[in-house]
Amino acid sequence: MKILIAEDDFISRTLLQEMLSPLGICHVAMDGQEAMAAYKQALEMKEPYDLVCLDIMMPHLNGQEVLRQIRDIEKERGIWGSDMTRIIMVTALDDAKNIMAALMKGSCDAYLVKPVDREKLLAEIKKMGLVA
Amino acid sequence: MTEQPQAISAFPVDLTEMKKTVGGKMEVIRVLVDHVLVDFPEKMRQLRHGWAVGDAGQVRIIAHTLKSSLASFGAAEAREIARALEICGATGDMAGAEKILPQLEQEIERIVVFFSDPCWPDKG
Numbered sequence: 640m641k642i643l644i645a646e647d648d649f650i651s652r653t654l655l656q657e658m659l660s661p662l663g664i665c666h667v668a669m670d671g672q673e674a675m676a677a678y679k680q681a682l683e684m685k686e687p688y689d690l691v692c693l694d695i696m697m698p699h700l701n702g703q704e705v706l707r708q709i710r711d712i713e714k715e716r717g718i719w720g721s722d723m724t725r726i727i728m729v730t731a732l733d734d735a736k737n738i739m740a741a742l743m744k745g746s747c748d749a750y751l752v753k754p755v756d757r758e759k760l761l762a763e764i765k766k767m768g769l770v771a
Numbered sequence: 772m773t774e775q776p777q778a779i780s781a782f783p784v785d786l787t788e789m790k791k792t793v794g795g796k797m798e799v800i801r802v803l804v805d806h807v808l809v810d811f812p813e814k815m816r817q818l819r820h821g822w823a824v825g826d827a828g829q830v831r832i833i834a835h836t837l838k839s840s841l842a843s844f845g846a847a848e849a850r851e852i853a854r855a856l857e858i859c860g861a862t863g864d865m866a867g868a869e870k871i872l873p874q875l876e877q878e879i880e881r882i883v884v885f886f887s888d889p890c891w892p893d894k895g
Binding site: 647648649650651653654657658696731732753754755756757 | 788789791792793794796799802803806807810832835836838839840842843844845
């Protein structure tokens with residue numbers, strides 16, 4: 640599995656890497672712009688990410704915007720269903736507005752509030768069919 | 772009515788969940804602790820500066836980041852204070868922020884003192 644972690648905070652980024660690296664190759668982006676650059680590059684190389692974990696409050700480009708741009712690109716390119724990148728929002732924002740925006744408007748696959756529980760994260764990834 | 776004094780935990784952090792998250796790898800936690808010892812005081816300086824110049828957005832962002840980090844370390848009291856400060860930043864309540872900042876500084880200081888003790892792995 641190929642995973643992209645977009646997280647500006649060192650502590651959260653390190654913890655996510657620790658949880659996810661046993662599942663596959665983990666790339667990290669420090670902000671939303673880096674995340675979009677990594678996502679686009681992976682698409683161009685025809686090696687897209689299977690899973691993207693997105694923080695919301697990141698500098699330059701926030702996670703909600705990254706989510707929207709990824710879904711727009713997939714739509715433009717006719718990427719549908721199981722070919723779409725699975726996206727998990729991983730954030731300390733637990734307000735209804737952000738949750739609804741990500742799940743309904745942005746079509747993320749899961750929304751987890753920090754601190755991330757390892758079991759919950761792995762359960763979501765299993766539900767997505769990315770691991771057995 | 773007399774206000775009940777708030778109970779203060781013996782330790783400012785609880786590493787139980789973090790240990791589970793990293794599969795018990797203390798070397799990872801040590802890296803994070805080294806980071807905290809530099810980063811938390813720096814974040815407090817940024818918060819103070821944000822408040823001093825009336826930058827509510829800055830106060831909100833820094834408090835939000837701290838809230839997240841504090842939650843990872845099981846620093847429940849400090850996390851709640853950071854959350855209150857984040858709300859002050861979001862609502863532009865700088866008078867409220869002024870009252871909360873010293874509380875957060877005190878909790879961050881407790882955490883820094885705790886992790887500055889080489890024996891912290893046996894306590895947290």
